[in-house]
Amino acid sequence: MTVARPYSDTIWDEVETWSRDRIESFQLSALRRQLADVGKRSRHYARVFRETGFEPGDFRSLDDLSALPLTRKQDYVAGLAEEPPFGSLAAVDLKDAARVHFSSGTTARPAPVLWTKPDLDRWADVYARYLYAQGLRRGDVFQCMFNYAWFVGGLGATYGAERVGALVIPGSSGDTRRQIETIQQYGTKVVIGTPSFMAHLAETAEEMGFDLPSSTVEMVCVGGEPGASIPGTRERIERQWGAKMFDCYGALECQPIGWDTALQLGPQLAEDYIHTEILDPDTLKTVEDGQRGVLVLTHLDKQACPLVRWWTGDVVVRDRAGTPDGRTHARLVGGVLGRADDMLIIRGVNLFPTAVEDIVRAFPGTTNEYVLVIDDSVKDAKTGFLTGVKLRVERTDDAPADLEYALTARLREKLSVRFHVEVLPAGTLPRTVHKAKRVIQE
Template sequence: MTQQPKAPHSETIWDEAETWSRDHIESFQLNALRRQLARVQQTSVHYRKVFAEAGFEPGDLKSLDDLRRLPFTRKSDYVAGLEAEPPFGSLAAVAPGEAVRVHFSSGTTARPAPVLWTQNDIERWADLYARYLYAQGLRRGDVFQCMFNYAWFVGGLGATLAAQHLGALVIPASSGDTERQIETIFQYGSQCVIGTPSFMAHMAEAAEKMGRDLTTSRVKMVCVGGEPGASIPGTREKLERAWGAKMFDCYGALECQPIGWDTALQLGPTLAEDFIYVEVLHPDTHEPVADGERGVLVLTHLDKQACPLVRWWTGDMVVRDSSVAPDGRTHARLKGGVLGRADDMLIIRGVNLFPTAVEDIVRAFPGLSNEYVLVIDGSVKDPKTGFLTGVKLRVEPDAQATPDVGERLSQRLREKLQVRFHVEVVPPGTLPRTVHKAKRVIYE
């Protein structure tokens, strides 16, 4: 990055945009959307077609409500775009040579999906992350130990860039090597650590076995993302007690970095409303819901260059609170973080898993019927945290099945989806059949 760390706006606020009035936010969003929609119509093959089919011109956007004339963009659209315009897809909105980085999904589909970034995208990303880390309490000169995985996972490099941008001293530790992580915390005085909730829980357990008391370390901030946890009161309380530090929810997705992070007040992830336009919609009617009511989060980028999204259906169920926070921040918050999914997506050790990704593999695997079911029970959950550590898969053999079909399928799934599967091969005819929507995830 060429951009230098900037001076924060105040002792508690990184960017004055965090305190804009609601009227200012909405005026900014409307003007930004007009520019963004005009740009994506010109540069994105996918959105040029979408706009034409909807009979929509960017100049038609007279109010924020007019955006609802456009259809949602779903993961299936992104995947179809990759097939239509390989290798980076029809949603991409930059010419070859304009992008400087590509990050990939891990496990969302059987084929990793790429997302491009321009230099401006990266600098915007780093500054937004720095805003949130500053809001949580990280300061210039603090020691920041990043324990997100750097292999393919987008969060590791994003967090590293943000902490550097803020002026912290970064230890890019990655995940794993638990004992060294713990010794590093004590030896170098790490004040902020970041990783998945499940890894932070593992770290706390490992430290106890080593006879090291994390509450005596200098860690004051435990930032977590990649899976639910920090906004779940029981999990937050347990990990804060184990670490002797505040725990903060950091919510983002590969396609939209960031969405919203906790501030020091821990009132729920604060949305980056100068970066994304946010809709919260009823999962069935797709009508807007009022603040305080559950709905699906739908996002539109206001200035993303390389892979902009318009009305991205996240599938995450949330509750929005648009009231001004006690610290003066005016951007809306998600009370309780992500409350669940509007579909069957699972999050396993930070990897997003859709049943359709499993279906692609199961149905192409020799020796199996077309039926399968994913089972979530106590055997695939961490007994202390409740986080998923794997998934149970039930399949049926066909006449060509070999005795080791389950073992071979488990290996293939782990290789392709980066998730641990416990495969149960049940007798033919055991699994339910349906002529409507098959229920692929069951809870026992």
């Protein structure tokens, strides 16, 4: 059956308007099929099901998923070592796979993830759904600044934009001056890339004497790292570009699964593509909507590398109330609030780097760049516990003379943590064309 898309002037697919009962009924049926299939085709999950005594045929409710253990990154890495090069979580023969993408490899060896042709088709349609929700339309000029080499983002965004009917310029990341010149010459309406690269481009445009707010760009779509859901970052980049900024949430293993709509109320999940759980990071029990927890994902129809109860490590707040535009799928209020493994504990206070970014990006007199530094000077010599955090920022030409003192006071007031602020000249900290590293060890 051919499905008519777009469904309406603002909604790409009718599935976005399903009732909660229909969403959960669909998920239950899809999971029954998916778990039975995964148990046969994935050697990793066949072993997990056998060891836990889980029978896919006995799956009766969505709550039954909790009988299965979580799948974590270390499980994926161990599977690669057990059955190289694609790992024991892979669920297709190589002859049935169409593509492989890789992780960035910033903390470990780059990990491969396989895709079949149906996986890629599904992926393109989910991307089209999110770009349409943010305002992309047929005939718009769409400049993709995600990396195309190895990284998953560039091709996904390209195929999604093409499915909507946009004209795609595959700019990739880097070559900042040419990116700005291309916007000028070809009337780009929508740009997409990481928040760090969008901030870097804004600085480049200023150096070139080009007034970005007067350009044709109306939408700045970002993903790959926190940014658009951090108020300080969103406000700064929207001001620098003179355009609305939209978030997208995803990862190599589950990509993309949530996105801002035109209402900018937080990423709305594709609940016909993935099932979500929100768990307390300590007890691993389900938390109620409106409470913080770690996002756990299960694919409903992924073929090549399906994941069951994938621990993302991302701290979120879920709301399943629906939104005023008629969309009914759950959303992540405030986007990703931090990562469970990135959280710093300073004298008993939980601190996420994203909370620091919100304050720095909203503070007058600072550039877009900052970095948190952890070293022995901010640790108790006896216990090894952190007593404070070093923060390096850059000053703008018009920064107030008391920037260091004022920013230190604001951080202490808002976060109840002692910061050692170091103010550097503009251009001192490294710029990035991909994902920025905001916490470093020295």
